[in-house]
Amino acid sequence: MLEMTREEFEELVAEALDRIPPELTRLMDNVAVFVEDEPDPTDPELLGLYEGTPLTDRGEWYAGVLPDRITIYRGPTLRMCATREEVVAETEVTVVHDIPSYTSSEGLRLIG
Numbered sequence: 001m002l003e004m005t006r007e008e009f010e011e012l013v014a015e016a017l018d019r020i021p022p023e024l025t026r027l028m029d030n031v032a033v034f035v036e037d038e039p040d041p042t043d044p045e046l047l048g049l050y051e052g053t054p055l056t057d058r059g060e061w062y063a064g065v066l067p068d069r070i071t072i073y074r075g076p077t078l079r080m081c082a083t084r085e086e087v088v089a090e091t092e093v094t095v096v097h098d099i100p101s102y103t104s105s106e107g108l109r110l111i112g
Helices: 006-019 074-082 086-101
Strands: 031-036 045-052 068-073 109-111
Touching: 006 031, 006 074, 006 086, 045 074, 045 086, 068 074, 068 086, 074 086
Parallel strands: 031 068
Antiparallel strands: 045 068, 045 109
C-alpha cells in the first residue's frame, strides 16, 4: 500500500481536479470536493461518492442550499495505487465518474 499523509493526498486530489477537462468543470456548480479517510465499513472499496441534488432535479426552489458533495476516500485509493501518479489518475477518474451523478438524477457510487 502506498503511504502518504492526508495533506499529501489532498494535494494530489487538487492536482487531479486541475486535470479535469474544462467542459466538465463548467458543469460543476455549487459542488464541493472533500477528502475522507475511509468510506462506510459496509462498502470498504468505495473510492468516491456523490451526494446532493443533480442539476436535472434542481428547480425554482433550488437557492441558498449547501453545496453538493463529491467525497474522495483516501484509504481505498491508496490501497489500489502503487505510485503518486496513479493516485492522481485514479482520483481524476473518480471525480469524472461522479460528474454524471451530479448532472443526472441517477446517483453513482464508485468502487475500485
